[in-house]
Amino acid sequence: MAKKQTLHQWSVEDSAELYGIRTWGAGYFDVSPKGEVVIRPFGHDGGPEVSVLEIIHEIQDRGYDMPVLLRVENILDSQISLLHQTFRTAISELGYRGDYRGVFPIKVNQQQQVVEKIAQYGAAYHHGLEVGSKAELIAAVSQLQSREACLICNGYKDEEFIDLGLHALRMGFNCFFVLEMPGELDVILERAARLKVKPQIGVRVKLSTKASGHWSESGGERSSFGLTSAQIVDVVDTLKERGLLDCLKLMHYHLGSQVPNIRDIRAAVMEATRIYAGLVQEGALMGYLDLGGGLAVDYDGSHTNYVSSRNYSLSEYCTDVVEAVMTILDEQAIAHPHIITESGRATVAYYSVLLFNILDVSLIEVGSLPDELPDDAPEAVRNLRETLNALSLRSLQECYNDAVYYYDEMRQLFITGRVTLRQRTMAERYFWAIMRGIAQEKSKLKQIPKDLAEIDSTLADIYYGNFSVFQSLPDSWAIDQVFPIMPVHRLNEIPERQGIVSDMTCDSDGRINHFIAPQGMKSTLDLHTLRPGEEYYLGVFLVGAYQETLGDLHNLLGDTNVVSVRIQEDGSYEFVRELNGDSISDILAYVEYDPRKILEDIRRAAERAVREKRLTPTQRYSLMQAYEGGMRGYTYFER
Numbered sequence: 001m002a003k004k005q006t007l008h009q010w011s012v013e014d015s016a017e018l019y020g021i022r023t024w025g026a027g028y029f030d031v032s033p034k035g036e037v038v039i040r041p042f043g044h045d046g047g048p049e050v051s052v053l054e055i056i057h058e059i060q061d062r063g064y065d066m067p068v069l070l071r072v073e074n075i076l077d078s079q080i081s082l083l084h085q086t087f088r089t090a091i092s093e094l095g096y097r098g099d100y101r102g103v104f105p106i107k108v109n110q111q112q113q114v115v116e117k118i119a120q121y122g123a124a125y126h127h128g129l130e131v132g133s134k135a136e137l138i139a140a141v142s143q144l145q146s147r148e149a150c151l152i153c154n155g156y157k158d159e160e161f162i163d164l165g166l167h168a169l170r171m172g173f174n175c176f177f178v179l180e181m182p183g184e185l186d187v188i189l190e191r192a193a194r195l196k197v198k199p200q201i202g203v204r205v206k207l208s209t210k211a212s213g214h215w216s217e218s219g220g221e222r223s224s225f226g227l228t229s230a231q232i233v234d235v236v237d238t239l240k241e242r243g244l245l246d247c248l249k250l251m252h253y254h255l256g257s258q259v260p261n262i263r264d265i266r267a268a269v270m271e272a273t274r275i276y277a278g279l280v281q282e283g284a285l286m287g288y289l290d291l292g293g294g295l296a297v298d299y300d301g302s303h304t305n306y307v308s309s310r311n312y313s314l315s316e317y318c319t320d321v322v323e324a325v326m327t328i329l330d331e332q333a334i335a336h337p338h339i340i341t342e343s344g345r346a347t348v349a350y351y352s353v354l355l356f357n358i359l360d361v362s363l364i365e366v367g368s369l370p371d372e373l374p375d376d377a378p379e380a381v382r383n384l385r386e387t388l389n390a391l392s393l394r395s396l397q398e399c400y401n402d403a404v405y406y407y408d409e410m411r412q413l414f415i416t417g418r419v420t421l422r423q424r425t426m427a428e429r430y431f432w433a434i435m436r437g438i439a440q441e442k443s444k445l446k447q448i449p450k451d452l453a454e455i456d457s458t459l460a461d462i463y464y465g466n467f468s469v470f471q472s473l474p475d476s477w478a479i480d481q482v483f484p485i486m487p488v489h490r491l492n493e494i495p496e497r498q499g500i501v502s503d504m505t506c507d508s509d510g511r512i513n514h515f516i517a518p519q520g521m522k523s524t525l526d527l528h529t530l531r532p533g534e535e536y537y538l539g540v541f542l543v544g545a546y547q548e549t550l551g552d553l554h555n556l557l558g559d560t561n562v563v564s565v566r567i568q569e570d571g572s573y574e575f576v577r578e579l580n581g582d583s584i585s586d587i588l589a590y591v592e593y594d595p596r597k598i599l600e601d602i603r604r605a606a607e608r609a610v611r612e613k614r615l616t617p618t619q620r621y622s623l624m625q626a627y628e629g630g631m632r633g634y635t636y637f638e639r
């Protein structure tokens with residue numbers, strides 16, 4: 001970056017490269033000549049582009065405060081089309097004789113508007129839904145439109161769950177029960193007989209193939225779900241005995257989410273297809289092979305088998321899957337099944353962007369260092385000063401060790417009351433001056449020792465964002481998931497600061513300090529200097545999957561405002577849906593406070609203050625107004 005700066009003027013192209021927007025953006029996001037992030041709802045297919053900053057202004061004109069979760073409905077449509085079209089292409093090119101049937105696993109984003117959109121738009125492709133609980137099943141039945149689309153019931157099922165599914169089947173839904181445990185079979189057969197419905201049964205199998213990645217525990221022989229081959233054979237025998245082998249129609253496995261390596265995907269499909277073939281040979285009707293989720297999102301844009309990426313394209317995924325199934329089944333002259341995938345993450349990740357403003361920045365100010373130390377300066381301060389003067393490329397590690405040692409000594413002396421606050425502050429200044437010096441020099445080293453590499457994030461500015469990591473980016477906090485994050489404007493200016501992003505909880509876990517960089521990860525983000533009186537907006541991208549319902553109410557910061565836009569071919573757009581985020585009163589109710597009782601209690605406390613002559617009645621009135629207004633307000637920072 002520094003090199004570029006001296007060679008030529010900073011341009012939006014430099015920003016595009018620095019933040020990697022064209023590698024992770026999948027064609028949906030880019031930088032405009034004006035230096036703003038733009039959305040291209042039709043992806044690589046071209047079409048209109050809309051500035052995110054313009055949408056932010058429009059949102060604010062309508063009275064919504066930041067943070068806002070922006071959903072771009074067209075991107076969801078585009079992702080569903082892309083999935084189906086890519087599978088269709090692979091199927092027709094390879095001459096495969098089954099169809100592709102996608103299902104969306106509701107757990108990935110259960111929000112009503114998301115599931116509704118998928119059911120509506122997906123109807124043309126018979127895109128179905130996958131559910132793992134009674135609540136999800138009821139939601140799915142209420143939203144699903146196509147009767148040919150699959151409705152897959154996973155999860156451990158009680159009688160009630162099974163009855164709900166059987167009723168759905170009777171209504172005409174293409175509903176399958178996938179056995180997660182052998183014990184479910186008897187209950188399904190018993191309830192089905194009682195309701196006089198012929199069930200469609202699937203088995204979830206445990207594969208020995210294990211995938212690398214964050215969620216690898218979901219697959220493999222030790223996974224807690226699925227049947228072993230011995231258990232599958234038992235299921236077949238039971239169904240045979242009862243003359244119901246034609247109910248067994250589907251085989252399912254789930255390798256885990258975000259599988260970064262295509263080799264694992266291929267190995268799993270091959271193993272699963274062998275089991276599928278075995279079931280057909282046993283006389284089961286079959287017809288559906290359900291490969292579960294796992295289709296990864298390239299969050300860091302590196303196109304590698306790193307956990308936050310994937311080393312394959314969608315078209316390779318589809319081709320490999322179809323080809324593997326076909327090759328194995330053709331060997332044994334077995335009919336090609338319909339292929340189902342339960343791709344959740346890849347379907348919804350792109351379509352939501354979290355937008356927030358920066359409230360404040362804290363910089364480490366070294367301040368001016370004195371020319372001469374006062375006579376009473378403690379020994380440790382003198383040593384720090386000497387360390388600073390001796391700093392050179394060859395002594396970086398030594399200087400670092402000394403600086404930490406003497407600064408620690410000063411802190412100890414301060415705690416035991418032997419140096420003054422001012423003396424301690426002087427030590428602090430020298431300490432940071434040394435760290436700055438090391439940070440500058442270390443870039444000349446070929447190999448940077450770990451201690452020294454970490455100085456960058458210690459020296460980084462802290463940009464305080466108006467959002468909560470716990471509420472809006474739980475995976476960033478819980479499993480260090482990396483999401484692309486960048487300013488959405490000023491991209492024609494050089495970002496001259498190095499910062500980390502902290503949320504408003506000011507909790508040490510409520511910060512983001514892993515960022516995407518052109519070469520791997522880095523611990524700071526390039527950001528612009530704040531301009532007085534002007535907002536600075538950041539966007540966190542690709543947050544549509546798994547982030548919304550896992551969020552918790554850390555510090556009682558609640559759901560953000562949500563705005564959905566639909567962009568027209570001519571680039572105009574419509575606010576199709578707006579959801580107010582939680583009010584303070586909503587949040588207090590979640591944790592079992594009664595908002596009316598709260599106001600009543602405060603009113604009583606205020607009245608007592610009036611009696612004790614601490615407040616006038618008029619002051620009591622304005623106090624109550626403030627509290628009542630506060631209860632209705634947004635939980636985030638309001639300008």
Ligand SMILES: *Cc1c(COP(=O)(O)O)cnc(C)c1O
Pocket residue numbers: 105107108130154254256257258292293294295342343344345346
């Ligand atoms: C979570 C889950 C999925 C979704 O996986 P993605 O990687 O998000 O596509 C699919 N199927 C099952 C059974 C799951 O548990």
